[in-house]
Amino acid sequence: MSAIAFWGAVELGLIYGFVAVGVYLAFRVLDFPDxxxxxxxxxxxxxxxxxxxxxxxxxLACLLAAFGxxxxxxxxxxxxxxxxxxxxxxxxxxxxxxxxxxxxxMGRPNMxxxxxxxxxxxxxxxxxxxxxxxxxxxxxLVLVTVLVLARFLASDFGLAMRAAGANQRMARANGVDVGxxxxxxxxxxxxxxxxxxxxxxxxxGFADVTSGVGTIVVxxxxxxVGETLFRTRALFIALLACVIGSVIYRVAxxxxxxxxxxxxxxxxxxxxxxxxxxxxxxxPRLRSRKVVAQ
Amino acid sequence: xxIVEDLHVTFNPGSPLERRAVRGVGLTLGEGEFATVIxxxxxxxxxxxxxIAGDVIPQKGHIRIGERDVTREAPAKRAARVxxxxxxxxxxxxxxxxxxxxxxxxxxxxxxxxxxxxxRAERRKxxxxxxxxxxxxxxxxxxxxxxxxxxxxxxxxxxxxATLAGAEVLLLDEHTAALDPGMAEFVAELTQRLVTAHRLTxxxxxxxxxxxxDLGTRTIMLHEGRIVLDISGEKRRSMTVDxxxxxxxxxxxxxxxxxxxxxxx
Numbered sequence: 001m002s003a004i005a006f007w008g009a010v011e012l013g014l015i016y017g018f019v020a021v022g023v024y025l026a027f028r029v030l031d032f033p034d035x036x037x038x039x040x041x042x043x044x045x046x047x048x049x050x051x052x053x054x055x056x057x058x059x060l061a062c063l064l065a066a067f068g069x070x071x072x073x074x075x076x077x078x079x080x081x082x083x084x085x086x087x088x089x090x091x092x093x094x095x096x097x098x099x100x101x102x103x104x105x106m107g108r109p110n111m112x113x114x115x116x117x118x119x120x121x122x123x124x125x126x127x128x129x130x131x132x133x134x135x136x137x138x139x140x141l142v143l144v145t146v147l148v149l150a151r152f153l154a155s156d157f158g159l160a161m162r163a164a165g166a167n168q169r170m171a172r173a174n175g176v177d178v179g180x181x182x183x184x185x186x187x188x189x190x191x192x193x194x195x196x197x198x199x200x201x202x203x204x205g206f207a208d209v210t211s212g213v214g215t216i217v218v219x220x221x222x223x224x225v226g227e228t229l230f231r232t233r234a235l236f237i238a239l240l241a242c243v244i245g246s247v248i249y250r251v252a253x254x255x256x257x258x259x260x261x262x263x264x265x266x267x268x269x270x271x272x273x274x275x276x277x278x279x280x281x282x283x284p285r286l287r288s289r290k291v292v293a294q
Numbered sequence: 295x296x297i298v299e300d301l302h303v304t305f306n307p308g309s310p311l312e313r314r315a316v317r318g319v320g321l322t323l324g325e326g327e328f329a330t331v332i333x334x335x336x337x338x339x340x341x342x343x344x345x346i347a348g349d350v351i352p353q354k355g356h357i358r359i360g361e362r363d364v365t366r367e368a369p370a371k372r373a374a375r376v377x378x379x380x381x382x383x384x385x386x387x388x389x390x391x392x393x394x395x396x397x398x399x400x401x402x403x404x405x406x407x408x409x410x411x412x413x414r415a416e417r418r419k420x421x422x423x424x425x426x427x428x429x430x431x432x433x434x435x436x437x438x439x440x441x442x443x444x445x446x447x448x449x450x451x452x453x454x455x456a457t458l459a460g461a462e463v464l465l466l467d468e469h470t471a472a473l474d475p476g477m478a479e480f481v482a483e484l485t486q487r488l489v490t491a492h493r494l495t496x497x498x499x500x501x502x503x504x505x506x507x508d509l510g511t512r513t514i515m516l517h518e519g520r521i522v523l524d525i526s527g528e529k530r531r532s533m534t535v536d537x538x539x540x541x542x543x544x545x546x547x548x549x550x551x552x553x554x555x556x557x558x559x
Binding site: 152154155156157158159160162163166167169170171172173174175176177178233 | 347368369370371373374377378380385386387388389390391392395398399400402403404405407408409410411412413439455459
């Protein structure tokens with residue numbers, strides 16, 4: 001694997017770090033299996049591609065992508081909280097709808113974002129090689145996000161969100177409006193995913209309506225890798241572990257794809273990811289079953 | 295103060311599974327009054343508590359807490375004034391959160407939760423003091439996961455949590471039933487102490503006739519969704535466990551009491 005391929009993998013891992021943190025918030029904190037991200041990621045990319053191509057500020061593009069993502073999360077939460085639709089199904093409905101919405105936003109299935117001002121371009125003047133600047137800037141962005149999110153979860157409001165996900169009855173008995181927490185958590189989770197999509201469009205140079213397929217699985221893979229490596233209850237470390245898990249996942253995939261003896265092609269990526277995540281979900285169960293059997 | 299007027303709760307109304315759990319209960323508990331509630335399975339004890347807490351909405355009747363009619367208010371909304379401890383020690387706290395996080399969550403019951411640190415220094419100090427008062431040595435384990443504690447420790451902390459945010463009403467649903475005898479006694483004593491100290495208007499459901507007479511100032515017996523016995527003062531002081539068991543048997547229409555635990559507990 002070349003240095004450029006390595007840094008490219010790190011870069012992608014950092015971008016999906018936003019997704020991983022969002023997935024952590026939905027899956028782990030709120031206990032809400034949320035497939036909305038498969039739609040909110042390409043929505044973020046689409047919003048960024050359209051606005052940046054129209055000459056808007058790239059930071060504003062990220063902000064709008066965050067709002068777009070948040071809106072998706074709120075729709076899913078609305079279906080679940082207000083009408084009692086099963087959480088998984090509610091998120092699938094939003095995801096399917098977003099495919100059409102994303103086509104509308106871009107007006108076509110894909111869009112290039114070449115030679116435009118992005119959030120990265122000002123930093124190319126630092127004198128470092130471009131393929132190093134990108135991961136560097138992205139790490140700073142994701143680190144700030146993780147810090148803010150960890151602080152949020154440590155607040156009274158964030159604590160209520162964690163309780164709402166862990167024990168609804170107890171949360172209600174302590175005056176937590178569980179529905180409101182689901183709205184807020186889903187909005188934040190998908191806003192982060194939307195930002196991830198917006199950064200993806202800027203760094204990869206394109207937005208594509210199909211780029212969202214399997215976002216949830218990749219995010220979950222990152223969360224699981226992170227949890228395996230860092231067994232901790234410290235919020236900041238747990239969130240950072242998701243990002244690191246995301247980077248490790250991308251580097252591992254890059255390694256697997258560039259190892260000729262494995263006969264893997266880029267198109268095998270989804271299969272490999274699904275198998276890895278399935279294994280990661282199955283292994284802890286097998287282990288605990290053994291303990292019970294004894 | 296709790297005022298319950300002509301309360302009716304029916305589950306699955308109009309269906310073959312229809313069950314009239316509470317059929318016209320009227321009850322007034324003065325401020326700081328501590329009543330124990332007994333009755334056989336299906337008598338409506340838990341349903342009465344659930345209606346006061348807001349988990350079930352009654353078909354008919356009114357529930358007032360203080361001056362306010364809360365009959366249809368959401369549980370989270372009335373939680374500011376109603377604290378609860380459940381029978382299942384796992385239900386009243388979050389296993390994955392630390393002791394102090396659980397307490398911090400309870401301390402904000404009824405207040406607007408903002409973005410200030412949940413575990414700010416002065417609050418941690420206060421919570422630590424409250425836990426130290428228990429005398430269980432848990433003040434040195436404030437950062438431990440709640441899930442690491444025994445059922446009794448969790449119930450004791452659940453009682454502390456119930457008294458942190460200045461509730462008016464405390465609802466206890468057989469909160470000592472799942473504990474070993476020693477811990478059950480400790481939690482019962484703690485209950486009496488905290489209820490008195492915080493002047494909480496309390497309803498405690500129990501299966502133990504002993505507890506029903508020893509704790510609080512008033513004993514209520516429910517049967518088939520109605521109040522069949524309501525004693526306090528001198529009448530209650532002269533009541534014995536055996537007397538209560540006899541009453542219990544009589545309201546059940548001579549059914550044999552198959553549960554000796556009632557007498558012993």
